[in-house]
Amino acid sequence: MAERLELFEDLNPPQRLLMGPGPINAHPRVLQAMSAPLLGQFDPRFREYMKQTSALYRGVFQTANRWTLLIDGTARAAIEAALVSLIEPGDRVLVPVFGRFGHLKVEIARRCGAEVRAIETQWGTVFSPETLEKAIEEFKPRIVAVSHGDTSTTMAQPLSDLGKLCRNHDAILYIDATATLGGMDLQTDAWHLDVVSAGLQKCLGGPPGSAPLTFNERAEKRIVRRKHTEQGLKAPGQKDGPGPVIQSNYFDLAMIMDYWSDKALNHHTEATSMLYAARECARVLLQEGLSAAFARHERVSRALVAGLQAMGLKLFGDLEHKMPNVTGVHIPQGVDGEKVRRALLEQFNIEIGTSFGPLHGRIWRIGTMGYNAREDTVRATLDALEAVLSRENYKV
Numbered sequence: 581m582a583e584r585l586e587l588f589e590d591l592n593p594p595q596r597l598l599m600g601p602g603p604i605n606a607h608p609r610v611l612q613a614m615s616a617p618l619l620g621q622f623d624p625r626f627r628e629y630m631k632q633t634s635a636l637y638r639g640v641f642q643t644a645n646r647w648t649l650l651i652d653g654t655a656r657a658a659i660e661a662a663l664v665s666l667i668e669p670g671d672r673v674l675v676p677v678f679g680r681f682g683h684l685k686v687e688i689a690r691r692c693g694a695e696v697r698a699i700e701t702q703w704g705t706v707f708s709p710e711t712l713e714k715a716i717e718e719f720k721p722r723i724v725a726v727s728h729g730d731t732s733t734t735m736a737q738p739l740s741d742l743g744k745l746c747r748n749h750d751a752i753l754y755i756d757a758t759a760t761l762g763g764m765d766l767q768t769d770a771w772h773l774d775v776v777s778a779g780l781q782k783c784l785g786g787p788p789g790s791a792p793l794t795f796n797e798r799a800e801k802r803i804v805r806r807k808h809t810e811q812g813l814k815a816p817g818q819k820d821g822p823g824p825v826i827q828s829n830y831f832d833l834a835m836i837m838d839y840w841s842d843k844a845l846n847h848h849t850e851a852t853s854m855l856y857a858a859r860e861c862a863r864v865l866l867q868e869g870l871s872a873a874f875a876r877h878e879r880v881s882r883a884l885v886a887g888l889q890a891m892g893l894k895l896f897g898d899l900e901h902k903m904p905n906v907t908g909v910h911i912p913q914g915v916d917g918e919k920v921r922r923a924l925l926e927q928f929n930i931e932i933g934t935s936f937g938p939l940h941g942r943i944w945r946i947g948t949m950g951y952n953a954r955e956d957t958v959r960a961t962l963d964a965l966e967a968v969l970s971r972e973n974y975k976v
């Protein structure tokens with residue numbers, strides 16, 4: 581007899597306040613947008629929504645780039661799409677590493693067959709412009725791949741001069757703005773950033789699963805010469821580009837461009853509900869205004885920092901370069917960090933972040949991002965942390 585299949589209980593997750601480094605609680609308007617009726621991917625109304633999404637993200641990325649679109653997947657999907665489409669095997673790629681997500685870009689670039697040079701700085705610090713310039717001059721990379729903010733260390737690398745430097749050395753600059761887009765100023769065009777990508781689940785106030793990406797004509801040129809359209813979709817007599825084929829089909833930006841353009845050439849099936857979510861995230865953000873959203877992240881972060889310091893807790897890293905949306909806090913001596921996180925979750929329904937690699941067991945990370953960057957969420961988190969720490973015999 582066949583085993584009886586268990587159906588488990590109805591889905592009923594607890595209402596948590598997500599104050600870690602992402603995901604955060606999605607904006608209610610975004611959740612509502614996700615429940616809108618599905619449309620076919622070539623329905624004229626859906627194609628219109630795709631165009632609107634591109635236009636809205638031009639506003640969010642502060643760019644006029646034609647190629648501003650979504651990659652279906654979490655933030656690393658757009659990182660992979662950018663790197664696999666830009667890097668030709670043997671290309672030199674420079675990765676300044678100031679946290680876990682720098683190492684991720686090293687790993688992805690290596691998988692793409694790049695000759696990678698990683699330069700590292702101690703976690704909790706960022707690179708000086710001189711160090712970056714020297715590394716670019718010495719290594720002469722084709723591509724420079726950098727995180728804007730690295731949630732693992734809570735640091736943000738200043739970027740405003742790096743684009744020009746890369747251009748002077750004929751390198752393409754890719755920026756991973758997963759953790760900062762919508763929460764910190766990032767001027768794609770004014771700063772000469774060639775390719776920038778993000779994810780929804782942080783300062784954009786959405787769920788994980790869609791990754792906005794923008795790239796300019798410098799990047800487009802490199803990508804288009806590698807275009808190899810799938811056999812089943814090729815027009816009669818259509819020739820492939822002269823460059824080497826992009827090693828991933830799913831993340832092939834040359835084909836994704838044809839899918840998002842008026843050609844509407846079939847590639848993947850666009851993730852309908854995630855596109856609705858991404859579109860609404862951008863609408864919410866642009867309605868508030870970019871400067872107002874950046875100021876709100878700054879203000880709320882200052883409130884959190886003041887509250888933590890008033891409890892006698894010590895903050896992690898170079899505070900001059902701290903992101904305004906994630907704060908690293910040293911776990912006080914004698915306090916069991918995981919026990920505190922568990923108590924916050926089980927007794928107060930509040931999640932804060934643990935940490936990775938060299939910081940594991942040393943710091944907690946508290947996020948104030950997107951929809952959750954508010955005074956009331958900070959107050960609730962500080963009150964709960966104070967109560968839990970007092971029980972742990974930490975003198976607040």
Ligand SMILES: Cc1ncc(COP(=O)(O)O)c(C=O)c1O
Nearest residue numbers: 654655656681730731758759779
């Ligand atoms: C800077 C940065 N890059 C990439 C990622 C990975 O994003 P995802 O987990 O959505 O793929 C994160 C997630 O925290 C991040 O902070």
